[in-house]
Amino acid sequence: MEYFIQQLINGISVGSIYALIALGYTMVYGIIKLINFAHGDVFMVGSFIGLYSAKYLAAAGLPPVVVLLLSLIISMTISACLGISIERLAYKPLRKSTRIAALITAIGVSFLLEYTGVLILGPQAKGFPDIMDKKQVHLFGSSIQVESNQIMILLTTIILMLVLQYIVRYTKTGKAMRAVSFDVEAARLMGINVDRTISATFAIGSALAAAAGVIFGMTYNSVDPLMGVMPGLKAFVAAVLGGIGSIPGALVGGLLLGTVETEISSLGFSSWRDGVAFAVLILILIFRPSGLFGKNVREKV
């Protein structure tokens, strides 16, 4: 039992990272019906910005908590700007063209970011600085170990999720986002600045990916320019699993995928891990084509 709970905790920390990245996919899809494949690479860029700002700030002698918060903020801000520029330069000119054109552009942007990273940073993995000392905490005197980092990941995810819910539900931008996702033309007629709303969506999604990137770097100590590919794909699966377009769906999908993967490995079938994760996706799509939390909307013909 303790073994099972231990693995559950491992799974939740993996799943939280998937969930943070999945949010960006789901928000962008919800608004402009585009699967933004460059999202995993924004995650990578965020991680690298976090690495360099953490190195610089730690060298300046700031306390660890401040270093963490500042590198998170710096990384999220710069990545938000990157997200907006990607949208303005690559996707906006294609808003009136077919969906597949935008999709292929997204893949192009993804490669552009990856190999610009290889060009500038070199292909080799880099070690991420230890921002905070990792401590092991034993739960209730049992043998279950929780790492301080795992707690921090979960806290950061929950806080960011609450902030996101607040933004979407109670702010003007959030209301505009919901309106645009419902009906772009009607929203425009109501005087909503659609372009600005879409930019805001990209900014928020990219900032969340950057936060995931910094957390990822802190947890696994290694970042490289192609690191966004696999987590990006997994987070996309998580978003589809939860119902693409749905914010709670991304959270649940991420956590579900993380725990399924971990439990499969923990049973000794580590080479089956990815296979089972994708099989779960296929099964859910067969029985609930719109995902767990997706709205079953009929397409107008």
Place this chain on the structure above:
Amino acid sequence: MKKLGAIILSAVLTAVLASGCANNTENSGNSASGGNTAGGTIKIGADLELTGGQASFGDSVSKGAKLAVDEINAAGGVLGKQLELIVADNASKSEEATQAAQKLITSDKVVTIIGASTSTNTLGIVPVATEKKIPLVSVGATNPKVTVDERSGNVNEYVFRAAFIDPFQGEVMANFALDSLKAKTAVIYTDTSSDYSKGLQKFFEETFKGKGGEVLSQESYQQKDSDFKAVLTRIKAANPDVIYLPGYYEEVGKIVKQAREMGITVPFLGGDGWDSPQLVEIAGAAALDNTFMSNHYSSEDTAHEVTSFVDAYKAANGGAVPDGMAALGYDALKLVADAITRAGEADPAKITEALAATKDLQLATGKITLNDKHDPVKAAVVLKFVDGKQTFETKVNP
């Protein structure tokens, strides 16, 4: 909603297709023209991992090989001609290694290829070299099936190597675990996406079990994985005396780091795939305490051929200490140069014959004789990590 499903499906397929044929970057050192011996040079190709997961190996090999070329050219070249090294990138992928080899042979017209640094990537070059009858000297491939065809059991006529093979490496570490570390139980944690890792795992297991050790469980991961906690929790519960981790430095670094954080303190053992400065960067010096690896040579070895190589390498690369791959790259090129000298002309068929007859050639990683399977017979060293530095533990002769 069917439409959404179709879009998602096509998106996934497009992504998979696109990533499959992405990144065809090839860094050729020179323009693609001229014949074998045009302008008084002999062209040797290097098919290496300049980018991708094993980029550190390719980088070391090319530096080692360049040093060898410079030394040979400074001493008057081979057969009165200068050597020219043409490096092509295989992006650490087997299929790109095939393409890079094709480019080296057809457009650069090289007479011999050295590379790749790993077994999996070398296996991508073997069919090309065999078809075009161009000798191939693999630098770091340690899997037996590189030189001996698995199905027919025949020796690949055009394929040679500079590194010792996995049976020997796996055996050395199994004996070391049993005799020096007094281990009775082990867990083997293999990279299933790598032929090299699976080869080492097999021969470690055979020797370890054969001499009375017990393998508690077999675990696996894949390259580019980043979370290993699930399996490590499992290993921790099994509580072995040693963990054999025959993988490459990037994942090894992450695994060792995460294991130490979880409180797994037993020794980790591995092979030459660990040999990269990045291992220390990723894992951190403290986590690497109590870990051991088998390797081709130790830069701390005091033998004359080692010290002269280390000094020359340091002088050429701003004081950097050569790792095992750099030494093997240097050796692979010297092996080729020696064969060309004995062949009497830069003709691929004659070089192949001369390579097969290599005997008692003194190189940086030891005295090499190629046996009838084109595998070198030479010594291995076991290294221990102390404060993040590889220190010489023991030397094992075949």
